Amino acid sequence: MNELIQESKVAAFVEHLPQTMLAIDKELVSKAIATIKTTDFPTTRTEAWKYTRLARIAAISTANQTAREGKNLSREDIHSSYQITKDGLTFVFENGVFRSDLSSGEFPAGATIKPLTGCTKEELAIVGKSLTLENEVFNAMNTAYAVDGMYISIQDKAIIDAPIQLIHLITGKNTVSNLRNIIQIGKFAKAEIMQSYFALDAEASFTNVVTEVIVAENAHLTINKLQYEEEGNYHISTEQVDQAKDSTFTINTMSLNGTLVRNNLNIEVNGVNCMTNLHGAYVLKSNQHVDNHTIVDHKQPHCESNELYKGVMDEKSTGVFNGKVFVRKDAQKINAFQSNGNVLLSDDASINSKPELEIYADDVKCSHGSTTGQLDEEAVFYLRARGISEKSARHLMVSAFIEDVVTKIENEAFLNYTHSLLKERFGWDF
């Protein structure tokens, strides 16, 4: 047979990446590879990627991914620079590879926490169960080329008080990290997970992380996510969440650094009486681009979702917010609130904001709104008339604006750490 296959750009991109060694379903991997062969990087003609250009990711020269040496780091380095709190467990990954030498902590009772490379086929049977591959090249790439990631399974009724910290470091030039996390919270269980992303001497590197989350009946999960990979690096993150009845899921996404950041939050609310909270802050400068795409799909009645995203854009940075809330036909008595606020600090900064509601039920309470503005110049003058410099006056107002969503973070250590990064990068005091 004489086949003429025109390979996609994605196929060329992954050519040098080693196929996943994880014990995941072979058929799933084959399906992912097939998707990659026939699908190209999305362009701005694709609605979901209308405002986010991926050319710079596609242009990464991906040869020489193998045999990289890990950075010479100690636990002390992790502790002093990246660890958000000393409490709980800390797991460190470098370019998607688990670094047991840098990870530490006492394993709590009632939880199985280990890297995916150490998981059995049975444990990983859940992988890809509700993740779309078709037309989703980054999901497909992650499935076919995942190096490692964290497997967190909390037993029924287990309450894990101390946070589980996952620290992801990228290092080196043109590094591609496909990272896959599995999080299962058992019935009546409770846990808090911190995911933080940093760059260490990295350049033109790309992180593609997929986290699959199952929150069982009456379980509580909070994810605090911090994106602080340096400028010049690219990051795409997808959270696929399945909520069972009476459960609570909260995610706080702080995007403070990185040249291109895209977050896909797909929350399927599959049970009654659920609570879903999505909060996000993006504070950008230079040429940064941060795109938050969220979907909350209310399939069952008597649920509540609260979504608040706020952004501050300076210099030539750009932001995208696209929040979609679905309320299905039988999902009555839903309270869904969605709000996006933006402040543009320069004439060259911009935001594309699109809050969307699709409601098929008739007894619901939903609202959505989006605001974009500049700082109130009258207020700046008022502060200056009290002896405050123009710079501090603007900082005072911008930090007050963003603090509204940053303080949704309940974990004090994570909140303080976020504040310290805002101080480091923007010079703001809180």
Next chain:
Amino acid sequence: MITIKNLHASIDGKEILKGLNLEVKAGEVHAIMGPNGAGKSTLASVLAGREEYEITEGSVDFDGQDLLELSTEDRAREGLFLAFQYPIEIPGVSNINFLRTSLNEIRDYKGEEQISAKDFMALVREKSALVELDAKLASRSVNEGFSGGEKKRNEIFQMAMLNPKLSILDETDSGLDIDALRIVANGVNKLKSPENATIVITHYQRLLDYIVPDVVHVLYNGKIVKSGPKELALELEEKGYDWIKAEVDAQ
């Protein structure tokens, strides 16, 4: 304290101040009265450094410094205080945080040390009592959800905190009921000293029953057209401004 000579200022090409002269010495209270549109608020804005106004002629000497050369914040740091006619609401910025930043930037400018948290809170307690401002308001967002009276009391509270050399009260009495007016005036009187001075810009004579001026000026058509003792205010209250307009227009 302040010497204004032949001040001309315009906005959007329209001249509002047309050669204004005024001198205020330390320890004095001056009232500036005048009909609507005379340029009273423009004078306050120009002195505070609003950039929309263009100064086309004249000079302002503030305690030996060329005021017009200073930025808004430096004017405040040198001891000029404007109590706003319409205080601005700033959501999310707490009154306390705002005032601490303000005090510390002024101290920094003067090469002084930052105020300690303890001393700052003691100062807040002392000065908020002066204008009977509820301590709870002090910790709320700047002016957000304040009543008209509370906003004006907050202005005088800030004035008390910053202890300026020259205070300009821009229509501080407008919209105040008699109790609030008394509280505000009381606050201003208590802050009076031989080292500082006050310019009271007002429409009504009523405030001047409580804050007694040393000199009353009438501002009309961008100039001070008449100055006199405190009794001039009473005369204006009784006779209105028409006789002054007629007097000026006849010249």
